[in-house]
Amino acid sequence: MSNEENVELTDGFHLLIDVLKDNGIDTMYGVVGIPITNLARLWQEDGQKFYSFRAEQHAGYAASIAGYIQGKPGVALTVSAPGFLNGVTALAHATTNCFPMLLLSGSSERDIVDLQQGDYEEMDQFQIAKPHCKASYRINSIRDIPIGIARAMRTALTGRPGGVYVDLPARLFGQTMPLAEANALRFTPAPIGGAAAPEADVARAAEVIKAAKKPVAVIGKGCAYARAEAEVKAFIEETGIPFLPMGMGKGTIPDNHPLSAAANRARALAGCDVCILIAARLNWLMQHGKGKTWGNELKKYVQFDVLAQEMDSNQPIAAPVVGDVKVTLPQVTAAVKGYKAPAEWCKEIFDKVAANKEKLKAKLTTYNGGEMNYQNSLNVVKEYIAANPNVNLVNEGANALDNTRMVVDVLQPRRRLDTGTWGVMGIGMGYCVAAATVTSDPVIAVEGDSAFGFSGMEIETITRYQLPVTIIVMNNGGIYKGNEADTGGQISCTRLGRVRYDLMMEALGGKGYLANNPTELKAALEEAVASKKPCLINAMIDPDAGVESGRIKSLNVVSNIGKKK
Ligand code: OXK
Numbered sequence: 001m002s003n004e005e006n007v008e009l010t011d012g013f014h015l016l017i018d019v020l021k022d023n024g025i026d027t028m029y030g031v032v033g034i035p036i037t038n039l040a041r042l043w044q045e046d047g048q049k050f051y052s053f054r055a056e057q058h059a060g061y062a063a064s065i066a067g068y069i070q071g072k073p074g075v076a077l078t079v080s081a082p083g084f085l086n087g088v089t090a091l092a093h094a095t096t097n098c099f100p101m102l103l104l105s106g107s108s109e110r111d112i113v114d115l116q117q118g119d120y121e122e123m124d125q126f127q128i129a130k131p132h133c134k135a136s137y138r139i140n141s142i143r144d145i146p147i148g149i150a151r152a153m154r155t156a157l158t159g160r161p162g163g164v165y166v167d168l169p170a171r172l173f174g175q176t177m178p179l180a181e182a183n184a185l186r187f188t189p190a191p192i193g194g195a196a197a198p199e200a201d202v203a204r205a206a207e208v209i210k211a212a213k214k215p216v217a218v219i220g221k222g223c224a225y226a227r228a229e230a231e232v233k234a235f236i237e238e239t240g241i242p243f244l245p246m247g248m249g250k251g252t253i254p255d256n257h258p259l260s261a262a263a264n265r266a267r268a269l270a271g272c273d274v275c276i277l278i279a280a281r282l283n284w285l286m287q288h289g290k291g292k293t294w295g296n297e298l299k300k301y302v303q304f305d306v307l308a309q310e311m312d313s314n315q316p317i318a319a320p321v322v323g324d325v326k327v328t329l330p331q332v333t334a335a336v337k338g339y340k341a342p343a344e345w346c347k348e349i350f351d352k353v354a355a356n357k358e359k360l361k362a363k364l365t366t367y368n369g370g371e372m373n374y375q376n377s378l379n380v381v382k383e384y385i386a387a388n389p390n391v392n393l394v395n396e397g398a399n400a401l402d403n404t405r406m407v408v409d410v411l412q413p414r415r416r417l418d419t420g421t422w423g424v425m426g427i428g429m430g431y432c433v434a435a436a437t438v439t440s441d442p443v444i445a446v447e448g449d450s451a452f453g454f455s456g457m458e459i460e461t462i463t464r465y466q467l468p469v470t471i472i473v474m475n476n477g478g479i480y481k482g483n484e485a486d487t488g489g490q491i492s493c494t495r496l497g498r499v500r501y502d503l504m505m506e507a508l509g510g511k512g513y514l515a516n517n518p519t520e521l522k523a524a525l526e527e528a529v530a531s532k533k534p535c536l537i538n539a540m541i542d543p544d545a546g547v548e549s550g551r552i553k554s555l556n557v558v559s560n561i562g563k564k565k
């Protein structure tokens, strides 16, 4: 395009595309509509990838986990008002989980929105996004596109990573300016290296660790995000400190490592005198450091985190180590050289680890006919992943989540993608799309039947792009259990249909399997993953299998009023 003086022009659409590329973005996840359809179209014409979803929430979840896996912001694109709001759930999820993500959304005209004159999909998106992300920005002028996107990327990625909202009013896309001038404004932001911790803080942490008689290290998903697997392994192996991975921290060091204390988690946490939190938060997943089973309230904490504000959030932290864990952990490893976790403590922990593993093994390998339970079905997945560790394991549900975390060892970093800090249901299919597209390795999703329902329609997205995703629906016909008695003349609120999800997959263009026992499940899983095509295995689980709220039953609120004595 050029103007009357024959000066070549660009417009908001084209400049935005160029600038996203300048910032290393090559993929967007979204749903098209007014006013961003042509942005997605031009993006595709330019050779960039656009994954078109059935609902924005799932595109947002895909962007959030792409950010986690890749260590650079994942990008979601939504239409105004309702589409934007659907995307905000995922934006908030990214922020809560410390995943870098951009939500780009088209929005209606400012002047009409501000006077509340009833525009098409009128909403003050900029303000609504603010409390749900690290920052909310609006780009009003074409000239601000380069600086606006760079600013959004910088905010999402640096410090504690998180979600950033970028408001793109419809009028921006049609603005034009001379191409040469626009190109002069473009730049690639300079990368910033990870920060080290001050030597005095390193020395203080080393002192606390060296005095520990019963140390335990907790490995959070921040380690996996920071690609600090080698540094974490060196720290653990040089000190011999028993470690406990958090859900998505699993695989940072392989779960089958001899220093994993996961099979004795509660005792290790209750009994330790020094708890070393390595990019893991002392939040509800850690009983805020003060749960009933937590043991000695006076235990000392060493905490590694990129965010100073995280320190003393729930308990006093004796030795905060602030900086990029990939840089700070080797500092502390060097400073504790020669220290070894006391043998007596290790024996106490690992004798029980061995005993607990034996007990679990017996459950995993027992099948007496009839419908499967969580243990004998998940043993099939455990064995498959032991032989194929490069699988991306997506996991959500209550019992399906807790049992998979307990049973299935993860052997590589960033391979376990689960419900995260909120324990949110609905991440499943969005995560599958992202994992399949940013890693090119196979995906297995272990889904509770309730959890699957939140994003189930997105299996059409998976079949449309022919992604190598195998979904296992743990079908017990309910939330927690599938056999709760009806009450008040109604179907129990926890019951769901015992649905043929395998036929749903067939209808939407993939291959469906029905698995009634571990042998059928094993055969189906092997064939499905080997096909590298979209497959869904409907695994029939005993409706009586399951515990209300799984391992977090204690968080549920119950009423004793009116209960029969
Ligand atoms: C672990 N364990 C094992 C093994 N691994 N035993 C034998 N062999 C192996 N390999 C033991 C471990 O020691 C624990 O027992 C138990 O199994 C469970 O292990 P783990 O690691 O899962 O521990 P725990 O106590 O459940 O961890 C707490 C937690 C975790 C809060 C970090 O439960 C968690 O991440 N939960 C997320 C839940 C969630 O988000 N749900 C959302 C859906 S529910 P002990 O004896 O040592 O304790 C929902 O939405 O509403 O209900 C709703």
Ligand code: ADP
Binding pocket: 096, 097, 098, 160, 161, 219, 220, 221, 222, 223, 225, 226, 246, 247, 248, 249, 279, 280, 281, 283, 285, 304, 305, 306, 307, 310, 323, 324, 325, 326, 420, 421
């Ligand atoms: P988990 O649930 O696995 O414990 P959380 O999400 O609660 O994990 O905690 C991860 C922590 O890691 C967050 O507090 C976050 O600030 C921190 N973090 C993220 N990236 C880095 C990094 N590069 N260096 C240090 N800490 C980091």
Ligand code: MG
Binding pocket: 448, 449, 450, 474, 475, 476, 477, 478, 479, 480, 481
């Ligand atoms: Mg269920």
